[in-house]
Amino acid sequence: MSLSQLEYFVVVAEEEHLSRAAKRLHVSQPPLTRQIRALEDELETKLFERTPRGMRLLPTGVRLLEHARGILNAVERARMDLRVGLPRDPAR
Amino acid sequence: MSLSQLEYFVVVAEEEHLSRAAKRLHVSQPPLTRQIRALEDELETKLFERTPRGMRLLPTGVRLLEHARGILNAVERARMDLRVGLPRDPAR
DNA sequence: GCGATCCAATACCTTTTTCGCATCGTCCCA
DNA sequence: TGGGACGATGCGAAAAAGGTATTGGATCGC
Numbered sequence: 072m073s074l075s076q077l078e079y080f081v082v083v084a085e086e087e088h089l090s091r092a093a094k095r096l097h098v099s100q101p102p103l104t105r106q107i108r109a110l111e112d113e114l115e116t117k118l119f120e121r122t123p124r125g126m127r128l129l130p131t132g133v134r135l136l137e138h139a140r141g142i143l144n145a146v147e148r149a150r151m152d153l154r155v156g157l158p159r160d161p162a163r
Numbered sequence: 164m165s166l167s168q169l170e171y172f173v174v175v176a177e178e179e180h181l182s183r184a185a186k187r188l189h190v191s192q193p194p195l196t197r198q199i200r201a202l203e204d205e206l207e208t209k210l211f212e213r214t215p216r217g218m219r220l221l222p223t224g225v226r227l228l229e230h231a232r233g234i235l236n237a238v239e240r241a242r243m244d245l246r247v248g249l250p251r252d253p254a255r
Numbered sequence: 256g257c258g259a260t261c262c263a264a265t266a267c268c269t270t271t272t273t274c275g276c277a278t279c280g281t282c283c284c285a
Numbered sequence: 286t287g288g289g290a291c292g293a294t295g296c297g298a299a300a301a302a303g304g305t306a307t308t309g310g311a312t313c314g315c
Contacts, residue, residue: 072238074166075302089263102303104264114245123262123311131245138241145237146164149230153206153223167273181292194274196293215282215291257315265308272301279294285287 072113074146077139079106080118084136088125164205166238169231171198172210176228180217 083092083103093100107126111118118132128136175184175195185192199218203210210224220228 072166072242074164090261098302099304100263101265101305105302108264114242116245121263125262135241135245138237138244142234142237142241145230145234149227149234150164150206152230153208153227182290190273191275192292193276193294197273200293213292217291258313259315260311260313262311263309266306268304268306270301270303272299274297274299276297277295280292282291283289285289 072110074143076106076110077143079103080110081136081139081143083107083119083126084128084132086125087127164202166235168198168202169235171195172202173228173231173235175199175211175218176220176224178217179219 079096082095083089086092086095089103090100093103116131117129118135119126120129171188174187175181178184178187181195182192185195199211208223209221210227211218212221
């Protein structure tokens with residue numbers, strides 16, 4: 072599980088569509104297919120149901136989506152917090 | 164910033180020593196040097212002070228350490244939560 | 256039914272990243 | 286001043302990620 076896989080996963084989950092997600096992520100569709108599949112393989116769970124219209128989240132996917140957003144937000148908070156010169160508690 | 168970089172960082176911070184950290188992580192020392200440096204480069208901050216005895220966390224590093232542990236714990240919780248068969252709320 | 260269309264999946268190759276081994280430079284101490 | 290213990294660096298190999306082209310399959314319009 073990598074952070075980019077989680078980013079990919081979140082966008083695919085939001086778009087319910089690999090090609091649109093790929094466009095949003097500025098990558099091509101095949102890597103997305105592979106990374107999503109790699110995620111499913113590693114977690115030993117299907118995250119999406121493949122339909123002729125696109126990808127629909129399965130219940131396990133919904134659960135991962137919450138986790139993934141939390142993790143990515145935490146990463147973003149860390150980045151913000153470390154931004155040079157920013158004191159620990161600017162209000163004090 | 165990648166999850167493995169954060170794992171590396173946490174262990175180096177705990178050991179205050181690249182070679183010992185490398186042993187714990189089952190990698191060799193050079194990749195550790197490089198990944199830590201890559202992290203510092205990306206965050207545009209020094210995380211460790213290099214001493215003849217090893218590596219000592221700088222204040223920014225201490226801050227990142229808290230974030231890193233939180234993120235890695237969140238990842239671990241996600242993994243646990245997705246483990247097959249585990250219902251959402253086993254108590255109900 | 257049948258071709259066109261729109262999906263995701265696969266094959267194949269290229270590029271990027273990561274890793275390990277060997278070695279270096281530096282500092283400290285006996 | 287020589288040896289030992291650090292982290293840093295050079296370099297070639299291995300692994301991971303990405304891109305283009307293509308395939309397979311389901312649906313829709315005619």
